[in-house]
Amino acid sequence: MQGNVVLNGTKSGGLWGWDLHRPAGAVLDIHMLSDCRRAVVQRSNGELRVVDLRTSKPVVELMPGAAKRYLPNLRCAIDKYESVVVAGGDARRPLAVNSFNLQDGRCVSSLEVQLKSGHYGTRYENTPEIWALSRNELYICSGRVDK
Known part of the structure; x- marks a missing residue:
């Protein structure tokens, strides 16, 4: 096989192509x-x-x-x-x-x-912050619990 492009035809008449030298992730x-x-x-x-x-x-x-x-x-x-x-x-x-x-x-x-919590100098300084991204929301949790 020679060349840089792979082509694939579909039943519906579509044509798909991939450049092997520039693969996308x-x-x-x-x-x-x-x-x-x-x-x-x-x-x-x-x-x-x-x-x-x-x-x-x-x-x-x-x-x-x-x-x-x-x-x-x-x-x-x-x-x-x-x-x-x-x-x-x-x-x-x-x-x-x-x-x-x-x-x-x-x-x-x-x-x-931040890779470390913003609670420097407290007992929470080694508690990492947790970031979670859902389809519609961004959640940030520092792990700190006030008593």
Whole structure:
């Protein structure tokens, strides 16, 4: 076999192609938007895009992927108005939770994640903060319990 591209024809007449020299990361999370024409796709290389499902082409690039990078736990969440997407860090801010405008890809906020708790000098200083991102919510728990 020679060449860089693999093509696959479908029964419905579609043609799918892959460039073997520029493999994309595995799809980790996908959210279909309400117009049923676009989807937000998160890949294991950090790439986050809005893709037009009719053309299979990106409409908005929110975060570029990084070569030779594998982040199997990345996920993203979209607000109920489909105006903002929240996702894990990118190549410039690997320890951040970033929010992007879905229409133009503009970063509207970036929150740096601390590896240690902010409770220095207390008995909670070695308690890590826990961040959880669901489809619609961002939860932050410091592990501190006031008595």
